[in-house]
Amino acid sequence: MTTRRKARSLAYLFRSFLKSEKRQDELDEEFQFHLDMRVRDLMRSGLSQAEARREAVREFGGVQQLKEQCRDNWGIRLYENFKRDLRYSWRQILKQKRFSVVIILIMGISIGLNTLMFSLIDSVYLNPGLYPDEDRIVRIADVFSGRNARNIKSWMTSPLYYLERKEQSRVLENIGVYQTDWAIVRDLDNRSNSPYQQLLVSPSLLETLSLKPFLGRFFTQEDIDSGNHEVVILGYAFWHNRYGGDPNVIGSKMLIDDEPYTIIGVMRSDFNIPFGFDPDGTDPRFETPFMTPWIERPWHKTARGRQHNYCNTLGLLKPGQTVQNLKTELQEINSRNSPLFPEAYRYEIEHAHEIAIVPLKDDLVRNVRTQLSLLLISFAFILAMACANVSSLFLSQNRVRSGEFGIRAALGASRLRLIGQILIEKCTYSFLSCAVGLFFLWIAHTIISQTNLYDLFLIPPKPRWSYNLLIYLLISGVAIGVFTGLLSTLGIISKEGFGKMMKEQSRSSTRGKAAKRYQSTLLWCQLTLSTVILVFGGFLLKSFVQILKIDPGFDPDNLYTVSFNLADSxxxxxxxxxxxxxxxxxxxxxxxxxxxxxxxxxxxxxxxxxxxxxxxxxxxxxxxxxxxxxxxxxxxxxxxxxxxxxxxxxxxxxxxxxxxxxxxxxxxxxxxxxxxxxxxxxxxxxxxxxxxxxxxxxxxxxxxxxxxxxxxxxxxxxxxxxxxxxxxxxxxxxxxxxxxxxxxxxxxxxxxxxxxxxxxxxxxxFVVMDKEETMSEIMNKQHRFNRYLLSIVSLIALIGLFITGIGLYGIIRFLITQNRKEISIRIALGEGIHKVRLNVVSYWAKISMISTIIGASLTVLLSIKFETLLYKVNPGDPFVLLFSVFFIILIIIGTAWLSSTSIKRSNLLEVLRVE
Amino acid sequence: MHKDKKDLLQGTLDLLVMRVLRSGPRHGYDIAKHIHLVSENVIHVGQGSLYPSLHRMERRGYIKAKWDITETGRKAKFYELTKDGVIKVSEEEKNWEEFTSAVGLILKNA
Known part of the structure; x- marks a missing residue:
């Protein structure tokens, strides 16, 4: 096809799209003209007007089909169908208000939770936004078996390893080193001293991380090469606390370890070097008061400099280089240099020396991997449960409307056309749910931004509103809509199912065996998943309670502790x-x-x-x-x-x-x-x-x-x-x-x-007092993290319960409506309403017992797999199992009883007439 | 096989319609009637084929449509060949002649 013809075809499509209504009218007019002309000709051949019209219409055939064929050629049939289905879906949603609210709530919460998870992972892992080249930054360490191999927290390197790599690596664009150290600073009153944990940083590290100062400048290699070591950069908070945020502080002196240091800059308030402030791994909020240059010492290039692992190093890979390339290169460098230091070399061999390289992004989440896995598992369960719930409700809705589908099929609607219509309807629910999800997300973001989550995540999550997030929300919404919609249309996707549906539409109150079986499967899935999430939630809750009950081996009550520093006296x-x-x-x-x-x-x-x-x-x-x-x-x-x-x-x-x-x-x-x-x-x-x-x-x-x-x-x-x-x-x-x-x-x-x-x-x-706190405060600090997890797991369990509750209510209520003919007959024949209600409840009690037993068994298997997430809790803990199973049975029976209250002494004739 | 046969039939109808339109703009009913008359009542083009064919060719850019008044004073949709349509009809005529002569040879000599 030539470009000109392509353009013309596109223009035609565009015109059809814009003027579809007008084209419909024109098509009607064109056909009418054709018919009228044929009638005129037939009348000329001797037929009466009525006969001629009848004959012309007969010859013309199915006008609707012909219109469909013509519309197909306009290329906008899909759009036309979509518009019609959308309008129809909207009417359906408004018609079944209660049903729609239940669906939209379940889906909205699930989509919101799902997007929240994405948002958290994005802000702490995918895109923490700490450094411009964070994708290329790696942490390099030397690990030794029996020393620090298994403890990632103590992954460090020695000065000589660092210096060798700095000089010889071709894979790295830059490499920097940093460490923490205590320093004594003379107070402004010039009478007392205070100890501070400062940061020693090489200029190359600041370049590696592309950090910029708030005021003044950072030190450079030239400062060090020219012997200008006594320079200091103040932390933002330290600058405010000590100097009241005075910008003229640049150039003044500060006595550190009795040496005068020139203040050359102030760090930004968000200045952050990964783990540089956190020597114990206990308090990531430790804010560095100031930093001074890391200086190369003569002993660094001796055997001692090779053996003392106390430095943190971060490297910046050259564009296109990989961690594996770097590892190979560093191993080569090491094998070249190690034999020069026999004692250190022997130690390397004896302790299986290994160079560990971790991308910074992985390093940032190393402490939160368990939490992220836990959240992912919990959210996945919630999502799966919501999908089963919604599919089950959709299926129920489809069964109610099987008569309508049957009629449409009889009028010529194809299987695909019906499935398309159902999917568009379900996606309309999804879009509305996305709005609810968005609202949910907004609340979650507001809570997170106002809550200090340093204890939960080393890099505190800063969820951002971005196009990515909104696109993710929409895609997940549509995916859930399509998935649950497809699940609910499984009955009519196969030709056999479609045929059965057409047959069954004539007996709307009875359902086919296949449909019943399918609906039961979904229901079982839903109940089993609910049990799994509740029992697993129970295990986790008990774990946290166990953690909170840990006996430290001494009596922490009423203990007051305060530290005194005599170092500088x-x-x-x-x-x-x-x-x-x-x-x-x-x-x-x-x-x-x-x-x-x-x-x-x-x-x-x-x-x-x-x-x-x-x-x-x-x-x-x-x-x-x-x-x-x-x-x-x-x-x-x-x-x-x-x-x-x-x-x-x-x-x-x-x-x-x-x-x-x-x-x-x-x-x-x-x-x-x-x-x-x-x-x-x-x-x-x-x-x-x-x-x-x-x-x-x-x-x-x-x-x-x-x-x-x-x-x-x-x-x-x-x-x-x-x-x-x-x-x-x-x-x-x-x-x-x-x-x-x-x-x-x-x-x-x-x-x-x-x-x-x-x-x-x-x-x-003048003796410095520090860390004035009670022992209970110290213990609470250690438990803060668990409290957060406890709250999150409780919240997830509550949401799971909520979704289970409303989902079950919807389904039981629907099933009662489905069987109202049978129920009405039984009531009309003299059976008491209470007895009927009791039958409903006992039926659900039986189902709940079997499904919870299956769910609980599954959870035990799952817990064995994820035993590391549990603390001092046996995966088969009878107390948790019995309590959770009892709880879920109670919820199912309670929901069944609530739903059964809709059974009323209705007029049998009225029901039969409706049927 | 089935697909080839269908293509051939569709192509033939399109050729007939475009050939008729080479003599000037006509509305749908007139096109069908003209084919019927010229083929000496042998070929009857049903509305079920004619109108989808017209709309298809309009989309492809071989013909264009405009509303006009007929000789009886009624408003009707007239179709006429575009420049592309003129070229296309010549090509298709040539193809058709080659095809029919090839079929003739087979019928005669096989």
């Missing part, structure tokens, strides 16, 4: 001992305080563990040289008793231990069980080693004597407690540079805050 060890003793003595003298104690690293307080290596004297004698890792803490005489950590044998520390700085030690049950088996550990000796040299057995200075065994406690993570045991050292023997005072209050522990501040001020107002 001029205190020697004696002064530190004196400060601690005085602080504790005065705290104990407070009338509201039951007892008080001091610890270096109290349980749960710091979100991490302070570890050391230990070996028992007995193992040492037997030639066992492998020391094992344990947690260490240094405590005073009353700390363990204040926390109510039970003494199993021996004693707590006493004043004599403190006075003599005795090298006595208390161990917990885990260490006692692991290292002393059935023997009594009291009096036995333990050596602590943080260096490779062996302890000298004959030198008592190397050994600690066990004086007590206490119960094990949860040290850092309530949900995933460490299996490591703990040793407690005497606080006077192992003096920390910061410590925590723990006070047991007789009433509300927060009342101690002011009193303890007063005590500090009276002893030394």
């Amino acid at each position: 001029d205190y020697d060890n004696d002064a530190k001992r004196q400060f601690m003793a005085e602080l504790k003595k005065r705290t104990q003298e407070l009338s509201d305080v039951e007892s008080a104690g001091i610890s270096f690293f109290p349980p749960l307080k710091w979100g991490g563990n302070h570890t050391t290596r230990m070996v028992t004297e007995q193992d040492w004698i037997q030639g066992i040289r492998d020391s094992s890792i344990c947690i260490q803490d240094s405590v005073d005489t009353t700390f363990l008793a204040t926390l109510d950590i039970s003494l199993i044998s021996g004693r707590y520390f006493n004043e004599s231990d403190l006075r003599n700085n005795a090298r006595n030690i208390i161990i917990d049950r885990r260490i006692a069980d692991k290292h002393f088996n059935d023997t009594d550990p009291i009096g036995k000796r333990i050596a602590l080693r943080n260096h490779p040299s062996p302890p000298d057995r004959d030198n008592p200075g190397n050994w600690y004597t066990v004086v007590g065994v206490v119960e094990s406690v949860v040290r850092s993570n309530l949900i995933d407690p460490s299996a490591m045991g703990t040793i407690y050292r005497n606080v006077n023997e192992y003096i920390p540079y910061w410590f925590t005072l723990v006070a047991k209050s007789k009433s509300n522990p927060t009342h101690l805050r002011a009193s303890i501040r007063d005590i500090r001020n009276s002893i030394d107002p």
Whole structure:
């Protein structure tokens, strides 16, 4: 076809589209003219006018079919049908208002939830929008078996690995390094110091992430090369808090670790380096107060620089390069360089060194994978349940209208035409549901934007309204409409089904066996899915309750904790001992305080563990040289008793231990069980080693004597407690540079805050107090995440219940309407209304029992598969199973009873007349 | 086979209609009547075929339609050949002649 003819054909199509009504009229007129001319000719041949007209009409044949054929040639038949079907669908929706509301609500909520899920995944994974080149940014780390291979949180690299890659990689466009470090900053009053956790960042990292400053500039490689290391960039909040947001701060000095640093810039408020602020992985909201340049040191290029893994590195792949290419290249670089450092090389081989490379986007969701999977599974169930519900309701509606379809089929409508009409009708429902979904989404977005979801997602989701989101909403709406519509038309898609429908339309009140079977299947699916979601929801709820009930191994009630930093004070060890003793003595003298104690690293307080290596004297004698890792803490005489950590044998520390700085030690049950088996550990000796040299057995200075065994406690993570045991050292023997005072209050522990501040001020107002919080607050912080999950799962279970409830109500109500002839006859023959209602309810009770048993069995299988999502809950937990099954049966019976109230003493004749 | 036969029939009708229209604009009834007369009452084109054919050719751009007044003073839709239609009818006539002579040869010599 030539272009000119194509254009003409398109123009014709366009004219037909625009003037379809006019063309219809013209077609009528054209046919009428043809008929009139034929009548005139026939009359001329001698027929009367009536005979001539009759003959002309007979010759002409089916006018409607001919019109259809002509319209087919206009190329707009589909459009015409669509317009007609749409108008018809709208009338149907208005005609069955209650039915339509139920359908639109179920579909609307499902579409809204589905789009919300997309929106969350989009904002935390697909398109977090943190960095311009986030698709090409990768996290590079070195993992060693037995060290950090399985703990993705501690995936780090060493300075030398970083430097080698920076110099030799051709696959990377850029690579940057960063780490956290404590720094002491002189306060503005020039009298006191405050400790801050700063960020050390290489200029190349800021380039890799394409970060821009809010004020001033970032440091550059030129700053470092020219020896201009003492430059600092302030965090946005720090700049506001310390300098009141003064823009003239640029160029002024700040004393960090007694060195004057020039302030050259201020970070933007949304400045973010992945996990750079979160050394413990406990508080992603930790906002960096300031950052200074990461400097290459001479030792970085020695064996030591290769072995110390403490740096985070992020690389930017060149366009077109892949993670696999980078991995291959880095392995080559490593195999070239490693043999130059024999000791480090041996370590690499012994500990199966591996280069781990993760795309940044995957890295960002590593901590939320479980949550996302959980949400996806829950939403998928809701969606499947809604689809089964809606299909079932649509099928019921189609059965009611089978007479209408039959008549249309008899008048010449093809199977495809009928299916098309049904699909357009269902899609009209979908579009209306999309509007409800949009409203639902708007509410969800408003709630999310006003809720702090840092605890749920490391990168807080910022759902955005975008074209993508709206397109997704529309597509999912249409997909659900088409899917449920097709499911509901399965009965007429096959030729046999179509034929049966045409036959059945003459007996509208009775339904075919196939149709009944199909509807029953959908109903069973719906009930089974409802049971699955409720039982699984029950398992998850119980998991969360278990988590909230975790026993930390000590009594957390009425405990007040506050940390003191002695790092920057001029205190020697004696002064530190004196400060601690005085602080504790005065705290104990407070009338509201039951007892008080001091610890270096109290349980749960710091979100991490302070570890050391230990070996028992007995193992040492037997030639066992492998020391094992344990947690260490240094405590005073009353700390363990204040926390109510039970003494199993021996004693707590006493004043004599403190006075003599005795090298006595208390161990917990885990260490006692692991290292002393059935023997009594009291009096036995333990050596602590943080260096490779062996302890000298004959030198008592190397050994600690066990004086007590206490119960094990949860040290850092309530949900995933460490299996490591703990040793407690005497606080006077192992003096920390910061410590925590723990006070047991007789009433509300927060009342101690002011009193303890007063005590500090009276002893030394320049000692920094930090992290003033009660133990309950610390535990609540750890549970926040679970509370969010608990709320979400509860919400999903509620939505599931709501959908099940209204879906079931609609179907039972419909089935009662379907059988109203039979019901009316039974009532007319003298059967009581209550008995009829009871029959309906008992029928549904039987169905509910069977379907819930199937659903519960399925859930048990599913739970075994997803056991990792459950916490201390057996997938076959009888309590949860029985309770959930009972609950769903109750809902089904309740819905059946509610629906059966529509059975009324109706006039039999009236019903029969309608039939 | 069936499809080929149908195409042939459709093509033949289109050819007849376009050939009739080469002599000037005509309305549908006139076209059918003219074919009937010229073929000496052998070919009767039913309305069921004629009007879809006319609308199809109009869409393809071989003919165009306009409303006009007949000799009896009634308004009717007149069809006339376009330039493309004129070319098309010549091509189709040639094809038809080749085809019929080929069929003739087969009938005569086979």
